[in-house]
Amino acid sequence: MLQFILRRVFYMIPTLFVISLVSFAIIQLPPGDYLTSLVASMAATGETVDRAALAALEQRYGLGQPVYVQYWKWISGILLHGDFGQSFEWNQPVSTLLWGRLALTFMISLFTLFFTWIVAFPIGIFSAVRQYSWGDYVATIIGYVGLAIPNFLIALILMYVAFKFFNQSVGGLFSPEYQDAAWDWAKLWDLFKHLWIPVVIIGTAGTAGLIRIMRANLLDELHKPYVVTARAKGLSEERLLLKYPVRVALNPFVSTVGWTLPALVSGEAIVSIVLSLPTTGPLLLRALMSQDMYLAGSFIMLLSTLTVIGTLLSDVLLAWLDPRIRLTQ
Amino acid sequence: MTTEVQPVSRENKQTGRPIEPVQPEHALQDSESRVYVASQYTLMWRKFRKHRLAMFGGIVTIAIYLVVIFAEFLAPFPSSAFSSQYTYAPPQPLHLFDETPDGMRFAPYVNGYKVEIDPVALRRTFVVDPEEKIPVSFFTRGTPYKMWWLFKSDIHLVGPIEYDADPDRIKIPVYLLGADRLGRDVLSRMIYGTRISMTIGLVGVALSFLLGITLGGISGYYGGGLDNIIQRAIEFLRSIPTIPLWMGLAAALPSSWSPLQVFFGITIILSLIGWTGLARVVRGRFLALRTEDFVMSARLDGNSEFRTIMVHMVPSFFSHIIASLTLSIPGMILAETSLSFLGLGLRSPVVSWGVLLQEAQNIRSVATAPWLLVPGLAVVVAVLALNFLGDGLRDAADPYGR
Amino acid sequence: MAGETLLELKNLKTQFFTDDGVVRAVDGVSFEMKRGETLCVVGESGCGKSVTARSILQIVDYPGRVVEGQILFHRQRQEEGKSEVNEIIDLAALDPRSRAIRDVRGKDISMIFQEPMTSLSPIHTIGDQIIEAIRLHLPVSKEEAEARAVELLRRVGIPRPGDRLNAYTFQLSGGMRQRAMIAMSLSCNPSLLIADEPTTALDVTTQAQILDLMRELKDEFGMSIMLITHDLGVVAEMADDVVVMYLGTVAEKGDVDSIFHDPKHPYTQALLRSIPKLGLRAQGIRLDSIRGMVPDPYNRPGGCPYHTRCDDFMPGLCDKITPPPIEMGEERLVRCLLYGDQKAMADQTQQTVKVR
Ligand SMILES: Nc1ncnc2c1ncn2[C@@H]1O[C@H](COP(=O)(O)OP(=O)(O)OP(=O)(O)O)[C@@H](O)[C@H]1O
């Protein structure tokens, strides 16, 4: 098992490397370089441009040097000093803007993941066991519709409904009085009270997809010979169902984290923009619009990295659950 | 051994009756035997037809593509025609019958607008005025257009009887689905948006298909190191969150690009990630087929690899490919909609569903003009229809499956 | 004890209610099993052997259901501290989900299947699955159950049984898996073991070993075996009695000697002609196969189900009259119009036709 984990961590390294390359490419994509933009913006705000500071920056980012030198300076800054560069729009180091928002993003994504599981798992089982029943049809329809509505649209509709009929706004993660307060239990509780709205919105598509997957997996398993064996042993239907087919169907279900997690992070980005949540999404969009590329690139890199780590965790969980993977790889 | 009854002898057995030829009636019935000889496509069609949702989805999909083809004819106005007078005018219901002195007659009309001042917000709002009637007509003359950039016409499915040929203005208000910020007709824009959004779905899927079948095919046919590299690439692309990546790539498209360039740029970006699903399907099929007898024998017959692939392998899973293609169009549509909604995708004057929904991005515009969300309904309907159709096709592609 | 009746099937009918129509998979099967005997059920693929076996335990897959008939099981139980309890229960009358039938499954009657790989859960250890079977029916502690599981695994010839308890199916060979399956089925000393083609998926040497094992265990555990097979060689080796099935009905039954040496039903005769024998080639005799195909289960031929393929087909009779079971001596039955008083039968059937 330990060996398995180590091997998977080892496999992750090239992926992370490619992620950093892609993010760096995105940083480099817009025409002009960072320094020119910086000088332009400083000039625009009427600040005097300090030659010495400029030279230091040029040195720091390796500007004017070959691309691989620039990449090296950038990535080593991140790996060795946690320095993600400077956001010229905010005039702050990227790292000060980054972590708080990233934490909230991942909190929302994680809660959404749990939410989708808790909802999809029992409904999927029900749908499979009572195939073609009323409940199954309803679940299937909800599944199709949930997959078809883009989640920003759900967010918009929800906002409209809340505004029109309840005359309140649903945006944000904190009540005004906690907006800038330091973290304490009261603030955390306030956060939880706001959290469910984005969680439900982001979770619809995922839940719909997982219900379909769980249903299909379980339908595949329900007629396998080992179920008949278990029945022939004299197990009751309920015990049998939970111990054998559901348990076997759980494995592919767990492995879906590999693609639901990226989808959740994607969904989180776009829903946060609509609901203006203080997470990565709105800031990323803003950074991209104003070509604040170090900030944007860092977000893209960290979101991807965390997703890859999440996928790794789900792989480990899967190996722990499934002896066929654990013992034969 | 004691037997109570002796077996009757052969002669006895005929009981004196003349020997009749064995009737074929107990052989397979006619209808029955047809099941066995029916061609694969007949079987698929039969299975598909039984899938009612899929049939429904297919019909809706065809209808949507008809809208794509006949957008100019179906839309009452050009997509950019505006009116500074009727900003955020609400939808006008279409009345087909009018009360005339000689009873109810078929005389379609819509009501005009009157302006009210919202006493609280002190804002001008339009309300439908039941007193005023604007006669409309079907297959009527309206703004001239060039159908498919080929031939000229000015017939529209529906429009006001009186019209102004100025393609930029809407003088006589007929807003069946309301007007937007600039007094543009939401219905017309949605119809043109259908053209762009559905086309981007098709073109994007076509590009993904090229990438997917090439890379998936290489992967599945040759296996080994190439397979490994391609599989890693697929895993990589699937493991990163798409929206942030798309956002990053889309934001990098130069703002100097023409709308058409942006259109293709966005399509390429979408298919760069969209090909992975198709590649997996193709690869899986190739792996399964590689060892099948007919492929082996085609190879041993000295066919070239390309010929083996194109002539012998691809047709055998063609139906699966069609199903997967259908199922990947919705993803493209949703992706384009999301990107354009964020303002990173297509840009006006190009109209797509996402571009239209961008108008509804903030709560204030949604609250004043909820009809701006109607293009969202189009997205949902299109995605649902394609999913139903695709599911039906996938099931039918496996006519012997459960 | 031997010679007593253990199980009686009376006019058993099991049908599948599918979208495309009703499949009459088992259509009036009657036979009897004695304590301690081995009964072999043979017949072509699709003739309803498995469905008959599953009907006995009421584990027919949806949309199948036992619709008619009786399955009388003569239960003999030595309850703890009490005297022996003898009772006859009609398994066909029990609800498939009821406690009563679950109490019979795995305890009085257990079953092993064709595919040892897929018939055991891939993600549970075999120990887990055997111990579960033991503890489900016997009031023993976990340790006792474990000890018994080890003992059973040893008995079925699995080396290092203690370690094997923690093995998963994919870590065992096909033969080992089937042995584990057998160990599991023996866990509660059943009085009847139903084996549905237990050796089909195994290679020839392993097949022979498994059959030997089953024969030994039968005597040791004092149980009866219902062995379903395609292989007439296996029948010759194992069977006391034989039931020949065709299209959901019993074509012929009798003890193994009479079936092999004096087959009555044309179908049995054809089946026997289709086994290869040494020396036939030298005598210039070609191996026969049965003409035609098994008819479509959705529309079964009227009259005798075999008449479409029978060499002795009598037009006007076989396709009109469903042959009744005809007794041909002790414990011997055949359903064929070649035997018995045809006129009486014709009258009789006409009556039934009228009744319908
Ligand atoms: N789940 C099901 N749904 C519909 N029909 C079924 C089902 N299971 C079995 N049948 C039908 O019941 C009939 C008998 O099947 P059964 O499995 O008992 O055959 P068998 O004699 O065991 O064949 P084999 O030797 O291949 O195992 C078949 O004609 C089959 O079509």
Ligand SMILES: [Mg+2]
């Ligand atoms: Mg069978």
